[in-house]
Amino acid sequence: xxxxxxxxxxxxxxxxxxxxxxxxxxxxxxxxxxxxxxxxxxxxxxxxxxxxxxxxxxxxxxxxxxxxxxxxxxxxxxxxxxxxxxxxxxxxxxxxxxxxxxxxxxxxxxxxxxxxxxxxxxxxxxxxxxxxxxxxxxxxxxxxxxxxxxxxxxxxxxxxxxxxxxxxxxxxxxxxxxxxxxxxxxxxxxxxxxxxxxxxxxxxxxxxxxxxxxxxxxxxxxxxxxxxxxxxxxxxxxxxxxxxxxxxxxxxxxxxxxxxxxxxxxxxxxxxxxxxxxxxxxxxxxxxxxxxxxxxxxxxxxxxxxxxxxxxxxxxxxxxxxxxxxxxxxxxxxxxxxxxxxxxxxxxxxxxxxxxxxxxxxxxxxxxxxxxxxxxxxxxxxxxxxxxxxxxxxxxxxxxxxxxxx
Ligand SMILES: [Zn+2]
Ligand SMILES: [Zn+2]
Numbered sequence: 001x002x003x004x005x006x007x008x009x010x011x012x013x014x015x016x017x018x019x020x021x022x023x024x025x026x027x028x029x030x031x032x033x034x035x036x037x038x039x040x041x042x043x044x045x046x047x048x049x050x051x052x053x054x055x056x057x058x059x060x061x062x063x064x065x066x067x068x069x070x071x072x073x074x075x076x077x078x079x080x081x082x083x084x085x086x087x088x089x090x091x092x093x094x095x096x097x098x099x100x101x102x103x104x105x106x107x108x109x110x111x112x113x114x115x116x117x118x119x120x121x122x123x124x125x126x127x128x129x130x131x132x133x134x135x136x137x138x139x140x141x142x143x144x145x146x147x148x149x150x151x152x153x154x155x156x157x158x159x160x161x162x163x164x165x166x167x168x169x170x171x172x173x174x175x176x177x178x179x180x181x182x183x184x185x186x187x188x189x190x191x192x193x194x195x196x197x198x199x200x201x202x203x204x205x206x207x208x209x210x211x212x213x214x215x216x217x218x219x220x221x222x223x224x225x226x227x228x229x230x231x232x233x234x235x236x237x238x239x240x241x242x243x244x245x246x247x248x249x250x251x252x253x254x255x256x257x258x259x260x261x262x263x264x265x266x267x268x269x270x271x272x273x274x275x276x277x278x279x280x281x282x283x284x285x286x287x288x289x290x291x292x293x294x295x296x297x298x299x300x301x302x303x304x305x306x307x308x309x310x311x312x313x314x315x316x317x318x319x320x321x322x323x324x325x326x327x328x329x330x331x332x333x334x335x336x337x338x339x340x341x342x343x344x345x346x347x348x349x350x351x352x353x354x355x356x357x358x359x360x361x362x363x364x365x366x367x368x369x370x371x372x373x374x375x376x377x378x379x380x381x382x383x384x385x386x387x388x389x390x391x392x393x394x395x396x397x398x399x400x401x402x403x404x405x406x
Contacts, residue, residue: 004046006116013112016066017041018073018127023112025122027051033127068108069124072101072157073131080135083153086162087140091257094145097133100156101125128155148286150258169223169255171262172284172292174245177211177236179275180399184235185212207238214276216250218265224256233292234368236402244299244405245279247292296368298348300404305352305360305376305387308394316360318390319352322375329382331374345370352387360395362387363403373397 001009003024010020017037024036028051031039036051043050064071083097101124109124132155137144152165177184187207189200196202212230220228233247262281270277326347330340346367353361364372371383376397378386388395 001117003048007040007046009116010112011041014065014067016069016073019066019068019124022124022127023116023121024051025127026120028053033122068112069105070102072105072124072128076131076135079128079132079155079157080139083132083136083155083162084139086164087136087151087153089256090151090164090166091259092140092142092150093258094149095133095137095140095142096145096149096152097129097136098152098154099125099128099132100154100158101128102158166254168229168251168253168286169225169258170284170286170288171219171250171252171281172247172288173215173250173262173266173281174247174279175211175215175242176245176277176279177240177242177275178277180239180241181207182214182275183207183210183238184232185230186210187238209275211276212250214273215248215269215278216252218269219250219252219260219262222257222260222265223252225252226254228252231289231293233295233297233405237373237400240400240402242402244402246402246405247295249284249289249292251289297406298365298367299370299402299406300363300365301372302401302403303362303364303372303376303397304355304399305362306396306398307358307360307391310358311391311393315391316352316354319350319360319362319387322350322385322387322390323347326370326375326386327384328371328374329379331371331379331382333373334371343369347375359398360387365404372400 006023007020010023015037017034019033019037020040021031021033021036021038024040025033027048028036028039030053031051035053039051040046064074087095105124113121133144136142136153148167150167150169152167154163154165156163187205187210188194189197189204189206191197191199192204194204196204200206211232212228216228216230219225229251231249231251236242236246262283266278266281324347325344327342327344329342330338347370348365348367350362350364355361362376364375366372366375371379374383374386376387376395378384378388378395381389386395
C-alpha cells in the first residue's frame with residue numbers, strides 16, 4: 001500500500017495525532033508520534049521523507065474521541081503517579097515499566113494492522129511503556145534497566161492497578177565454620193517436613209541452627225526482606241569444620257532496601273559470634289550463583305581417624321601410596337539421594353601421622369567431589385584404594401576439617 005493511501009485510509013478512522021503518527025513510527029528521526037501524526041495529516045503528498053522535524057503542533061487534537069486509544073494518553077501523569085505510589089515502599093536504583101493495555105485497545109490496534117499493515121508502526125504498548133517509564137525514572141531519579149531491573153512495574157490498565165515484580169538482591173562472600181554440628185543450610189525436620197511437631201520441639205527443624213541462618217538474619221533485617229536463599233560453592237558435612245573460606249551467594253527475596261552496607265554487616269556478625277566468620281561480603285550479580293556452583297575447587301582436608309587395630313609407625317607410610325586416581329562408588333550414606341555410580345577422583349597427596357595408639361592425623365589434598373570419609377573407611381569396598389584397605393583394619397573418620405579450598 002502506498003504511504004499516501006495508507007494515510008488516507010487511516011484518516012477515516014478518527015484517530016488522534018498520536019495514534020495516527022504511531023502507524024508511521026519507523027519514519028523520521030527524533031520525532032514523537034504525535035508530531036508524525038501532525039505531519040501525516042498536513043502533508044498532502046505524503047512520502048517516506050516527509051517526516052522531518054517541524055515545529056511541533058501546539059494544537060494536537062484531544063485523544064478522547066480517538067477510535068484507537070480512547071484518550072489513554074491524556075492520563076499519562078496519573079499513570080506516572082500510580083506507578084510511583086506503588087513503588088513507594090521500595091528503595092530502587094533501576095526500573096522497568098511495562099503496561100497491560102485494555103483489551104478493546106489491543107483489539108482495535110490489531111484490526112488497524114490487519115487493514116493497513118504493521119510495517120513502520122509501533123505498538124501502542126511500546127509507546128506507553130516508553131513515555132510512562134521515562135517520566136517515572138526522571139521523577140524518581142532512577143535508571144532504566146532492560147535486563148534485570150530492581151523492580152519490574154507493570155501498569156495494568158485493564159484492571160487499573162500496578163503489579164510489581166521485585167527482583168532479588170544478591171550478596172557474595174566467603175565463610176569459615178568453626179563449630180561442628182551445624183549444617184550449611186536450613187535442615188527441616190524429617191517427621192513434619194518443617195511444619196513443626198513433637199519430635200522437633202515444634203521448631204520444624206532438625207538442627208536448630210545453620211550457617212545460612214547465622215548469616216542471613218542480619219541481612220534480612222537490613223534489607224527488610226522476607227526470606228533468603230543460600231547458594232554455597234559446595235558444602236562441608238554437618239560435623240566438619242571449614243577453614244578454607246567457602247564461597248557463597250546470599251539471595252534476598254523481595255528486599256525493600258538495597259543499599260545495606262554488606263561489609264558493615266559482616267563486621268558486626270563476626271564480632272557478635274564465633275561459630276561462623278565472614279570474609280569479603282559485597283553486592284553481586286545474578287550469574288554469580290551459577291559461576292560459583294560450576295567452579296570445581298580442589299580441597300585440602302584434615303581428618304582424625306580411629307583404627308580398629310594397632311599399627312606400627314612404619315605402616316603409616318603406606319597411606320602415602322594412595323596418591324593418584326581412586327575409584328569411588330556413591331557412598332552408602334548419600335546413595336538415597338544421588339545416582340549410584342562409580343566416579344574417578346584424583347588424590348594429589350595424602351599424609352598420615354600417629355596421634356596416639358590407634359589414632360591417626362591425616363591430611364589430604366583431593367580433587368573436587370572426592371568423598372573423604374569414604375576414602376578413609378573404604379565404605380565396604382565401594383572406595384578403592386582406601387586407608388582402611390591399605391592398613392587391613394577398620395578406619396573411621398572421627399573429625400574432619402576443610403583446611404583449604406582451591
Ligand atoms: Zn489515539
Ligand atoms: Zn518436626
